[in-house]
Amino acid sequence: MATTCVEEVLPPVLDSTSDQPPLFDGTTRLYVSYSCPFAQRVWITRNYKGLQEQIKLVPLNLHNRPAWYKEKVYPGNKVPALEHNNKVIGESLDLIKYVDSNFGGPSLCPDGPGRREFAEELISYTDTLNRIVFTSFKGDPAKEVGAPFDHLETALHKFDDGPFFLGQFSLVDIAYIPFVERFQIFLSEVWKYDITAGRPKLAAWIEELNKIGAYKQTKCDPKELVEAYKKLFMTQ
Numbered sequence: 001m002a003t004t005c006v007e008e009v010l011p012p013v014l015d016s017t018s019d020q021p022p023l024f025d026g027t028t029r030l031y032v033s034y035s036c037p038f039a040q041r042v043w044i045t046r047n048y049k050g051l052q053e054q055i056k057l058v059p060l061n062l063h064n065r066p067a068w069y070k071e072k073v074y075p076g077n078k079v080p081a082l083e084h085n086n087k088v089i090g091e092s093l094d095l096i097k098y099v100d101s102n103f104g105g106p107s108l109c110p111d112g113p114g115r116r117e118f119a120e121e122l123i124s125y126t127d128t129l130n131r132i133v134f135t136s137f138k139g140d141p142a143k144e145v146g147a148p149f150d151h152l153e154t155a156l157h158k159f160d161d162g163p164f165f166l167g168q169f170s171l172v173d174i175a176y177i178p179f180v181e182r183f184q185i186f187l188s189e190v191w192k193y194d195i196t197a198g199r200p201k202l203a204a205w206i207e208e209l210n211k212i213g214a215y216k217q218t219k220c221d222p223k224e225l226v227e228a229y230k231k232l233f234m235t236q
C-alpha cells in the first residue's frame with residue numbers, strides 16, 4: 001500500500017490579525033482548521049496522495065477568523081476550501097473526489113464490480129451516522145448509537161481483500177475516520193461507551209487506519225476535543 005508521506009512541519013494558524021496569502025497566484029491552497037473533521041478529510045486525501053508540495057495548507061483560527069476569508073476567498077466562510085485553477089471550491093465530500101481526480105498520487109477511487117456503487121452508498125451514509133451520533137449527545141448515546149455503528153460493522157464485512165470498507169484504503173475510509181475518531185474518544189470518555197465492543201471489524205479498521213501516516217498526522221487532540229464537545233453538546 002502506498003503511504004507516500006513525509007512528516008510535515010505544520011504552518012502556523014492564521015487569525016483576524018494575519019495578512020491574507022496572495023489569491024490566485026498559481027499556488028494551490030487548502031484552507032483548513034486543524035480541529036475540523038470536514039477539513040481533515042481533504043487533508044488526509046492530500047497527504048495520502050503525497051501532495052504536500054503541490055497543495056499548501058492554510059490553517060485558520062475559526063474562533064477569530066480573518067475577515068478576508070469570507071470577503072475575498074470563500075463566501076461560504078467554512079473550511080475546508082480549496083483554491084485551485086483560479087477558483088475556490090468547498091464541501092469536503094466533493095473536495096476529496098476533486099483532489100483524487102485532479103492531482104497525482106495513488107488513486108483513492110474504488111475499481112471493480114459493485115465497489116463504486118457501494119462507495120457512493122457508504123459516503124451518503126456518513127451524514128446519517130453523524131446526525132444520529134451528534135443528536136445522541138443530547139440524549140442517551142448508549143441507546144441511540146448502536147444501530148449506526150452496527151451498520152458500519154456490517155459494511156466492513158462486504159469486501160474481504162483488506163480491512164477497509166472497499167477492501168483497500170479509499171475515499172470511503174477518509175469520509176468516515178475523522179468523525180469516528182471523535183465519536184470514539186467522546187463516547188468513551190464521557191459515556192463509557194466503547195464503539196468497538198462486539199464490533200471486531202470496526203476495531204480492526206481503526207487499528208489499520210492508525211498505521212497510515214497520512215492520517216496519523218491529522219489526528220485531533222483528544223483533550224481539546226472532549227472540552228470542545230462538552231461545551232458544544234453538554235451545556236444549555
Ligand SMILES: N[C@@H](CCC(=O)N[C@@H](CS)C(=O)NCC(=O)O)C(=O)O
Nearest residue numbers: 036037038077078079080091092093
Ligand atoms: N458541509 C461542509 C461542512 C464544513 C463545516 O461545517 N466546517 C466547519 C468547521 S468543522 C466550519 O467551517 N464552521 C464555521 C462556520 O460555520 O462558521 C463540508 O462538508 O465541508
